Amino acid sequence: MQMIPLVLAVIVALEHYYILYLEMFQTTSTKAQQAFGLDKEFLSDERVQTLFKNQGLYNGFLATGILWGAFFASNSWAVVTFFISCVVVAAVYGGLTSSKSILLKQGVPAIITLVTLIIFR
Template identity: 50%
Template sequence: MTIISAILVALVAIEHVYILILEMFLWTTPRARKAFGTSKPFAEDTKSLAANQGLYNGFLAAGLFWGLIYPEAAIGHQIQIFFLGCVLVAAVYGGLTAKRSILFVQGLPAFVALAFVSIS
């Protein structure tokens, strides 16, 4: 069970690295605009805001990776629970205020990972 939970946590972290890249570096590209449902003018106008948002996603990923590599397993476990909880809160907020799909794209993987971390 521990290996499965570690894989799931890593996948959530990788997803947030991907979001960081989209928001910080690719925000105005067609790929990012399609992913976030934005227009070219909107993307240009909000480029700095998106970069800031991407940085926060990077912090979530860093925390999850930190929890995975922490040398004391019990503390690493708690770090993972904390950061998965942060991802869930962000996903619920984003799903309610921005796009409902955030609940499924970010929230569901975090929820599943949290469930596995909690029972491992």
């Protein structure tokens, strides 16, 4: 895999590990409140915490898939392209159903990465 898409893919993976960290381990923190636009009372609800931890796990799967594809898969381009495409789809869905900022914060880096994967194939 070429260097530019590789670096961008790693950045997208790191972003999703950070989201995992917020959703699974820092659910009620000030950073999580700011990132998700939700108040501490809401985030303290046990049901919300369960949902957030589940989402965090999925973000971890995306990040791990990207890194596995980038560094260990025999067809790294195909694997990374698949997982980055999953991030794009999730960001578009999140932007349409939850908050437009998701499209900007998660979608734009993934879309740029996807474009570079195609250009530098």
